[in-house]
Amino acid sequence: MQALRKTTPEFGLKLCEVAQPASPAAGEVIVDVAAAGICGSDVHIYDWSGGYDFLKKAFPVTIGHEFAGKIAELGADVGALRVGQPVVVIPSVECGACAACVAGRLDECRDRRGIGMLRDGGFARYVSVPAMNCLPLPDTMDLGIAALCEPLSIAMSAIKAAAVAAGDTVLVMGPGTIGQGIGLLAKARGAKVVVAGYDDEDRLRNVNALGIDATLDLKTRPLSDALTLAGVAEFDIVIEATGVPSTVQAGLDLLRPSGVLVICGIHGAPVSFDAAKLVRNRHQIRGTYRASRATWGEVRDFVVAHQAELAPMVTHRLPLTSAIEGFEMARNKIGSKILLMP
Numbered sequence: 001m002q003a004l005r006k007t008t009p010e011f012g013l014k015l016c017e018v019a020q021p022a023s024p025a026a027g028e029v030i031v032d033v034a035a036a037g038i039c040g041s042d043v044h045i046y047d048w049s050g051g052y053d054f055l056k057k058a059f060p061v062t063i064g065h066e067f068a069g070k071i072a073e074l075g076a077d078v079g080a081l082r083v084g085q086p087v088v089v090i091p092s093v094e095c096g097a098c099a100a101c102v103a104g105r106l107d108e109c110r111d112r113r114g115i116g117m118l119r120d121g122g123f124a125r126y127v128s129v130p131a132m133n134c135l136p137l138p139d140t141m142d143l144g145i146a147a148l149c150e151p152l153s154i155a156m157s158a159i160k161a162a163a164v165a166a167g168d169t170v171l172v173m174g175p176g177t178i179g180q181g182i183g184l185l186a187k188a189r190g191a192k193v194v195v196a197g198y199d200d201e202d203r204l205r206n207v208n209a210l211g212i213d214a215t216l217d218l219k220t221r222p223l224s225d226a227l228t229l230a231g232v233a234e235f236d237i238v239i240e241a242t243g244v245p246s247t248v249q250a251g252l253d254l255l256r257p258s259g260v261l262v263i264c265g266i267h268g269a270p271v272s273f274d275a276a277k278l279v280r281n282r283h284q285i286r287g288t289y290r291a292s293r294a295t296w297g298e299v300r301d302f303v304v305a306h307q308a309e310l311a312p313m314v315t316h317r318l319p320l321t322s323a324i325e326g327f328e329m330a331r332n333k334i335g336s337k338i339l340l341m342p
């Protein structure tokens, strides 16, 4: 089969001919991948512009961590899964051996191996994964939409960290897949949402297609216009999904006293902000990252129930043979979520 792999610590990815995974070990299943999303982190791995040296020990490795498919083969001890069952895969594998894992607190495992990072991932027809990482889906599910579960799990974690509630005004900074997901989930909770981006016309249009009218391109308008769009003097909540350090102070400046700013962007440089102002306003800064297993369950249920509303997030579905073309599009901010269909 063909697999999109990282083989050397330099720019690029290779579409390689590799053997199909052998029969699954106990507790594992083989998934026949239907759709796998190209993530921002995959683009960083393609670019090899820094931050992913930890992958070198896994080379050559098939990447792709946002995927859904159907069970093709079962190992022993895999519970109720059946061949042909559609599933979405949680791409983070716990070690099973550390004190937290042994005590059953899997979300606290500190020795994880990411599928599509440190072990083979979803940019290939078949991949072996732990059965306990497979969340069942209905037979009628569009598996391209199901592949959105991973970025939506990040978005849901941010929504929960911010404790978004009905009536809140929420500013989302960053109109990428995560920002789009945050906007959609905040709106589903009854919040009033504004999404801002910089020189990001395509993806802001995508936000509009998701039913969020209040969008702002900071190339042509100041961020303070977000207040006008929301019809408020300050926001209750600001969620930053850009990874651009200056957005933190800019977000705090629009936040009400005791308001919450959640950071979920990955910042390549340290962030500075006016701490005296933060203290006097009793502002809360919270960080979020990988979702818990409980959050994954909620996200799967949301995705199953809202397939049609989520559809605009996926702008391209390409065959695996066009993988490099897809990566070049993602790199140049063409479209929004680009899926490879192995």
Ligand SMILES: [Zn+2]
Pocket: 039, 040, 041, 065, 066, 150, 151
């Ligand atoms: Zn991702």
Ligand SMILES: [Zn+2]
Pocket: 094, 095, 096, 097, 098, 099, 100, 101, 102, 108, 109, 110, 111
């Ligand atoms: Zn562990």
